[in-house]
Amino acid sequence: MKTQVAIIGAGPSGLLLGQLLHKAGIDNVIVERQTPEYVLGRIRAGVLEQGTVDLLREAGVSQRMDSEGLVHEGVELLVGGRRQRLDLKALTGGKTVMVYGQT
Incomplete structure (x- = not known):
């Protein structure tokens, strides 16, 4: 069976898909209404969750992310004038986020 897929949007999700x-081995075409200059000139997806990081690595397109991205294990929030740390790694069984503005 021959499968062809049209993907609407050349953002991070469309390009990864x-x-x-x-x-x-599935033929696909990515359709984007903006010009290539517009798409390539924008910063996209500043914080990537663990699942997205894993998919980028699986797809073989993570080299730049791995060298330039910053792994974060938690975040700090200011609540009532006090800093509160959320330990994402501890709360999720070891998952982290990657701070990486894709250009």
Whole structure:
């Protein structure tokens, strides 16, 4: 069976889906209404959750993210004038987030 997929949007999700489908041998085309200059000139997806980081690595497109991104194990919030730390790694069984503005 021959499968063809059209992906609407060349943002991080659309581009990642296109790469994953390509690696699986599925023909796809990505349709974007903006110009290439507009898309390439914007910072996208500043904080990536663990699942997205894992997918980028699986797709073989994580080299730049791995070298330039910053792994965060938690966040600090200011609540009633006091700092409160949320330990994401402890609360999620070891998952972290990656701070990485994709350009």
